[in-house]
């Protein structure tokens with residue numbers, strides 16, 4: 110089922126007055142989609158309520174309300190500086206690291222407000238992994254990079270680690286390329302391999318949600334293609350939120366798309382709808398390339 | 402045309418004048434560096450010329466004899482080695498931990514600022530004042546009496562700012578992406594620091610350690626009353642012994658000896674050994690830093 | 701669980717980081733508490749009354765530190781008279797004129813100079829500079845305030861150069877470009893734009909150099925002669941606060957009024973350098989923020 114999903118080009122069907130994205134070759138998926146009109150609390154993986162975010166002097170996000178469905182790919186698009194990265198990083202609280210930031214509203218992940226004082230940030234980041242724009246492997250071996258997460262979370266047994274490393278590298282479609290050189294420095298890999306390694310590194314922690322900030326912006330088309338395939342493949346088991354500047358990429362790989370502009374969430378919906386019948390004229394203008 | 406011409410000429414002379422001024426000014430500036438260079442050279446030349454002849458195997462391995470008019474400086478070398486070692490043992494852990502706190506934990510805020518101001522001010526506290534502090538705290542209050550331990554700890558605190566600064570520089574050179582990568586995987590702060598920040602920072606920290614060492618090895622004022630001895634017929638055998646030290650030995654030979662002109666060659670020899678020691682330490686720090694910078698660039 | 705451990709580590713580090721504050725306060729406290737007996741016995745005013753430092757006088761001991769303070773500032777000021785112009789010129793050259801390669805060769809000169817132990821410099825002053833001064837000015841001895849000033853100037857030079865260079869380099873590139881774009885030469889830009897913009901940083905650098913000079917012990921101890929008389933010119937032998945402690949601390953009976961007075965001398969020296977350094981620091985940090 111995931112395989113067929115890779116043969117993209119969503120065909121668009123009108124159903125009950127709503128546009129939904131369908132894969133013509135995949136009836137079950139179609140069924141799934143119609144089922145997955147996000148309505149109940151249970152079916153929302155990440156729920157953002159009246160969320161505003163400020164860097165010391167500047168407001169970066171304004172009253173964002175958004176629901177993100179589980180086990181789907183949600184793409185965040187919008188012109189540079191509109192707050193996509195900021196939004197992404199609030200979901201695993203990486204923005205905590207920047208001094209002088211302020212926020213209002215709530216972000217609910219799996220039913221829990223992650224900005225509640227009692228929340229353990231470390232625990233949260235285990236559940237919500239982040240892949241950076243620039244591949245950032247540690248200056249360690251390939252093996253050690255993938256094993257890093259499990260190790261810090263207390264998995265010490267060698268055989269278990271071996272298993273996790275292999276499985277994660279398999280999932281990240283990197284295993285065949287590196288299985289004979291696991292002891293080599295991760296820095297010796299190509300950019301695309303490094304990025305897949307970083308994805309494997311995140312997968313090894315077994316997160317529920319994977320955030321990706323323009324993961325292919327530093328890569329060539331072939332490497333980009335591989336990462337996109339990977340994202341589609343992973344979407345069956347993970348909730349993926351991805352920032353991208355590439356409109357085609359958003360259309361190819363995502364189920365839902367959210368359009369940000371000047372710190373505001375302008376529109377969010379099924380990818381097919383956003384790209385064919387956007388409700389907001391600003392979305393339409395952006396998509397058709399009239400600005401941004 | 403006729404009206405324009407004089408103007409043009411004026412611009413030209415002005416230009417020539419300006420360029421000439423600039424050349425002269427830059428020459429003066431360069432000259433100032435040459436002056437500094439010459440000062441340095443004169444100092445090094447004089448001490449090397451008159452000191453190198455004194456150096457022999459015996460000079461380095463014998464104790465002073467016959468009222469310090471003959472013999473070598475072995476006990477002073479040993480004493481300096483020990484006292485520097487103790488200073489290092491004090492300054493290195495304290496310096497590195499302080500650097501980690503400033504650079505990884507309390508990145509901003511009032512406490513960070515206060516610590517930084519204190520460190521900068523500590524770097525400016527006269528070494529003789531550190532000596533008094535050492536007397537009051539280690540020699541008396543803690544009851545170490547004048548000893549290797551008291552002097553070493555005084556020197557250790559004195560070199561703390563050097564160590565912190567160098568250790569921080571090493572931490573700053575570690576890319577931010579390592580830290581973010583680690584935290585994003587759910588590492589705790591300490592896990593992240595321990596496994597991702599410290600390993601690549603170690604060579605740089607070593608540079609700081611060595612710089613601190615060379616500062617400690619050359620200091621005289623802080624050890625004057627905290628443990629350095631005029632003359633000892635034996636080597637220190639415990640941290641609570643007094644000791645001879647190269648810089649203090651030089652001071653004595655140069656100013657306190659009954660036969661100052663007679664022992665002048667010995668003084669030169671001691672000064673030369675001290676200089677060589679300090680420079681070797683500095684040089685190794687520089688080389689280490691250089692290699693390390695290259696390495697960092699490869700990442 | 702890991703929260704507890706993390707917090708324990710954090711607070712351990714914090715306690716450690718606060719050590720520098722504690723040491724600084726500790727120096728202040730210990731020096732002051734050690735000088736209290738002297739203050740009670742001698743009286744604060746007598747330390748600053750006109751007279752001499754002569755605690756071991758047979759009849760009436762005197763504790764005036766005025767001459768010591770004067771000596772200290774003579775040497776300090778004397779050293780700055782040549783160290784500041786020379787240092788700022790070097791810094792300007794390093795920051796504005798020298799290329800990257802050249803700088804890489806030149807900077808070690810300053811670093812090596814900074815590495816010379818002060819006792820070696822003092823020795824050099826004693827055996828090399830003193831005879832030269834005596835010869836040049838026709839004096840009996842070249843061991844005087846001038847000699848001390850020269851050596852302490854050399855001592856303070858690296859501090860001034862490196863901080864002034866920092867200050868000059870911190871001037872935003874846009875200032876220089878704006879000036880150059882108006883047709884000014886590089887030198888005009890340096891003189892009219894860059895150096896004035898860096899002025900407060902340079903002043904701070906000089907003050908920190910002053911702090912160094914005032915606190916320097918071994919070189920002045922060996923090169924100035926340490927006479928207790930009131931100095932009237934740079935050709936006189938002078939004794940500084942720091943040298944006074946170094947000379948007498950070793951021989952004084954522990955617990956005597958003299959002993960405690962030396963701690964008071966140390967306290968005064970500490971306060972002078974502390975104030976100079978703190979002022980310089982405030983100026984420097986403010987400069988950094990402005991730029």
Ligand SMILES: Nc1ncnc2c1ncn2[C@@H]1O[C@H](COP(=O)(O)OP(=O)(O)OP(=O)(O)O)[C@@H](O)[C@H]1O
Nearest residue numbers: 164165167169188189190191192193194195196207
């Ligand atoms: N650390 C920061 N401090 C202050 N302002 C920041 C910081 N990071 C981002 N901003 C500002 O917040 C706004 C949103 O930035 P953000 O990085 O989220 O944009 P983005 O949509 O990811 O842009 P891009 O597509 O270029 O990556 C921008 O105006 C940016 O200047």
Ligand SMILES: [Mg+2]
Nearest residue numbers: 193194195322
């Ligand atoms: Mg971004």
